Amino acid sequence: MTVLATPCAPLEPETVPATIETMLYEFLDGQVRAAADLPELALFTDLLRTMIAAGGKRIRPVLCLVGWQAASDLAPPPAVWRVAASLELFHLFALIHDDIMDASPTRRGKPTAHHRLATHHAGRPDADTLGTNAAILLGDLALGWSYELLHTSHPSPTTEHASRAWPLLNALRTETLVGQYLDLLASGPTPTTLPTVSAACRVIRYKTTKYTCERPLHLGAHLAGAGPDVLAALSAYALPLGEAFQLRDDLLGVYGAPERTGKSVMDDFREGKQTVLAATALARATPAQAHTLHAGLGNPYLTCAEAARMRQIITDTGAQATVENLITERYEQALAVLDHAPLRPPAVAFLRTMAAAVATRTS
Amino acid sequence: MTVLATPCAPLEPETVPATIETMLYEFLDGQVRAAADLPELALFTDLLRTMIAAGGKRIRPVLCLVGWQAASDLAPPPAVWRVAASLELFHLFALIHDDIMDASPTRRGKPTAHHRLATHHAGRPDADTLGTNAAILLGDLALGWSYELLHTSHPSPTTEHASRAWPLLNALRTETLVGQYLDLLASGPTPTTLPTVSAACRVIRYKTTKYTCERPLHLGAHLAGAGPDVLAALSAYALPLGEAFQLRDDLLGVYGAPERTGKSVMDDFREGKQTVLAATALARATPAQAHTLHAGLGNPYLTCAEAARMRQIITDTGAQATVENLITERYEQALAVLDHAPLRPPAVAFLRTMAAAVATRTS
Known part of the structure; x- marks a missing residue:
């Protein structure tokens, strides 16, 4: 080796x-x-x-x-x-x-x-x-x-370090794989259940937040011998930020610039992804709007014109603005944690910059 | 825990x-x-x-x-x-x-x-x-x-034991997964290459022999602190026995009793499995026999009557008898190793019984 x-x-x-x-x-x-x-x-x-x-x-x-x-x-x-x-x-x-x-x-x-x-x-x-x-x-x-x-x-x-990392890596694996299962359940050609905001948030928590933000931060801190206060502060930062990350992803999946995101703005609709964005729009839609959204979500043959109509409904219901507000709230929550967290200054500086990048990213 | x-x-x-x-x-x-x-x-x-x-x-x-x-x-x-x-x-x-x-x-x-x-x-x-x-x-x-x-x-x-086991477990994983890939390459609706005996043996080596016999024995012996002579003796026993195990599997896949094997005698044909049995039969078949075998191997709609004809050809070419002989040869080779191997008597007694069971199993 x-x-x-x-x-x-x-x-x-x-x-x-x-x-x-x-x-x-x-x-x-x-x-x-x-x-x-x-x-x-x-x-x-x-x-x-x-x-x-x-x-x-x-x-x-x-x-x-x-x-x-x-x-x-x-x-x-x-x-x-x-x-x-x-x-x-x-x-x-x-x-x-x-x-x-x-x-x-x-x-x-x-x-x-x-x-x-x-x-x-x-x-x-x-x-x-x-x-x-x-x-x-x-x-x-x-x-x-x-x-x-x-x-x-x-x-x-360095078996000591390795044995310290294992419990967190094991938890990360189970959370991510079951999170992926929750995501599969919440997608599909014709979702059998209406997406709800709380169900969409639970998928985000396991599929993205813990896997992408919280567990990686915990792993590094734990290897450095951090105590529970440090780990708790990292969670308090990571959980809202991870949600902001995924909520931005959902917005980019509908309103993003494909040349920047590398992803068609049809995919989330066609996959029937039960996002917070879609759940919010559905909860506020008129019966006619809801009918259009239901017909489009999970329809693999969705046309561009139909997708444009769905996008307009999501905007008209105020769901887009609501999700933007959720992102801002979570961004500010993550930043507020950093003000008093028992974390060393270079890490705080980096996490502050990163939070801004996550909240406003376009790709 | x-x-x-x-x-x-x-x-x-x-x-x-x-x-x-x-x-x-x-x-x-x-x-x-x-x-x-x-x-x-x-x-x-x-x-x-x-x-x-x-x-x-x-x-x-x-x-x-x-x-x-x-x-x-x-x-x-x-x-x-x-x-x-x-x-x-x-x-x-x-x-x-x-x-x-x-x-x-x-x-x-x-x-x-x-x-x-x-x-x-x-x-x-x-x-x-x-x-x-x-x-x-x-x-x-x-x-x-x-x-x-x-x-x-x-x-x-028990990190010391665990760290001793890892290199062998890593090798076992790579061998098994690449062995499975070799098996995928050697199967399919209409195999593009004729199965050869040596290619079929290579698939056996990685997909079965090392994974099922050699590596498990090595792992236990290695954890007991065995030297290279013990590991070499276990390989010399395991490699022919693993081949015998797989060759018996191939025979059971064509001639076995489904109520004992839990497997239809159509599956190997329909999957187009490039077994040593099939390769031997093809190598000896008349043009007409070879035509029947090629048409049937990998045909998912194979009928019982067609499968019976293929089975008869495999018998008529002497391929079944040849594979039985290969099993006996390998069984005897494995047993001969045990006569002078630097292995403790209780293990030798068990391995001897197991070799007989593997060579003659019907399920």
């Missing part, structure tokens, strides 16, 4: 993505070297490299390292970087399996893993099925590797 | 399955208790309980413990039992995802996980898709839990 990148300078969050990418590339190279008798493995590691190279904010690794920084003035040790990189590999796994479940041909304008694998086998009559099945395996590999990466260590194992 | 069953009497391999099942049930109960705010998790743990209760030989846990016994006179400590139980949970994961990939409605006469999950959502128009997607998540949970179970320990963590 190669020596993974082990930066020891004080943390600069903006340098985290490049370091994490290098660690992941080195890890994948190591996998190919270790499995010399299985050259087929390179197909899978190459695909993961392509996914990493396609970009991404590495928000979970960044927050893991900022979580460390919130509780320690020391430079994060290699074990913390490994947990951070592990979170990114877990995220790649989650994306691969999510895209299979959503049958998405593209993500951020690039072909999804199952689509690439189908193309790779284009000569076969069963190329689509084979592509999906191979992508299930690719996700399985990434999930397994996300744990392998944790205990890959040179020169000496 | 509950105290996992920690037997400390000398090992009696026939008691292993019941202990492993108890450990798994306790572990799953602990998961439900730990996720009190996610009651939906019980759907997934209940399904795993159902799969466990449906039976199984627990061959991987048994071999892990016998591997320990091959290198130590001491009773296996809790950490070894945990690795053994982890192998069974990994196996449940592999079955769940394999059944999705094969689109199998049943396994051993019982509905598969994705089929049960579709039934659970029968009221929805997208029940089949939702069932498959939820089963992908179920497999992901089982894979993650197979690792979580490793470091669940009470009263004290």
Whole structure:
């Protein structure tokens, strides 16, 4: 196994993505070297490299390292970087399996893993099925590797750090996978239940907030030996911010600029995504408006004109404005926590900037 | 977390399955208790309980413990039992995802996980898709839990044992998943390549032999501190025996009694499985026989009469007899290793009995 990148300078969050990418590339190279008798493995590691190279904010690794920084003035040790990189590999796994479940041909304008694998086998009559099945395996590999990466260590194992990280990583996995199940239940061709705001918030909590914000921050802080007050302050910041993140996502899914978001403004409607935005609009709609929304949500053949009508209804009911207000409320709530939180100043400064970026993002 | 069953009497391999099942049930109960705010998790743990209760030989846990016994006179400590139980949970994961990939409605006469999950959502128009997607998540949970179970320990963590087990568990995972990919490549509606005996053997090696026999034995022996001579002897036993196991499986898939195997004798043909049996028959077939075999392999609409003709051709070419001979050769090879292997007598006695059972099994 190669020596993974082990930066020891004080943390600069903006340098985290490049370091994490290098660690992941080195890890994948190591996998190919270790499995010399299985050259087929390179197909899978190459695909993961392509996914990493396609970009991404590495928000979970960044927050893991900022979580460390919130509780320690020391430079994060290699074990913390490994947990951070592990979170990114877990995220790649989650994306691969999510895209299979959503049958998405593209993500951020690039072909999804199952689509690439189908193309790779284009000569076969069963190329689509084979592509999906191979992508299930690719996700399985990434999930397994996300744990392998944790205990890959040179020169000496850091089992103490690893054993501290496990309970949180285990909770993150269960929450994320059950959150994904809640999301599946709340989507579909013709949702059998009306979306409610509280049900939509619960999906957000597990599928996004805990997974993307709270748990990564906790992991870093916990590895730095943070006490319950620090963890509680990080939760108090992360939970509203994570909700703001997802609420912005829902708005971008309906009103966003596809060239910036990499996502069509038809997808959320066609998938029948039970967002807070849709739930709010439905709760306030006139019977005629509600009829249009119900007919459109989960209709895979929705036309652009129909989508435009739905968008107008969401605006007319005031749901768009309400969700904007929810975002602002949550942004201010997260900021207020930072004013008195027992977190070290460099982390507070970063979290403050990040909150603004999350609340106002356009991509 | 509950105290996992920690037997400390000398090992009696026939008691292993019941202990492993108890450990798994306790572990799953602990998961439900730990996720009190996610009651939906019980759907997934209940399904795993159902799969466990449906039976199984627990061959991987048994071999892990016998591997320990091959290198130590001491009773296996809790950490070894945990690795053994982890192998069974990994196996449940592999079955769940394999059944999705094969689109199998049943396994051993019982509905598969994705089929049960579709039934659970029968009221929805997208029940089949939702069932498959939820089963992908179920497999992901089982894979993650197979690792979580490793470091669940009470009263004290046994990190030394765990860190010894990881490299072998990592290798087992990569080999099994890439082995499954090789199996996917070698199946399909109309295989684009003729099956060859050597390609079929390579699939066996990764998908079955290493995963089912060699690695579990290695894991137990390695945890007992075995040297390279013991590991080499276990490989020399396990590799031919694993091949014999799979070759018997191929014969049972064509000639077996469905009421004993729990599997239709049409499935391997319909899936176009490139077995050693099929490859041998094809290599020896007359042009007319080869035409019949090619037309039938991978034909999902194969009739019973067509399958009977294919079976007759496989017999007539002598392929059935050849595969029986390959099994006998491998069985004798495995037994011969035991005569002079540096393994402790109780393990040798068990491995000898097991070899006979594997070679002659009818279910």
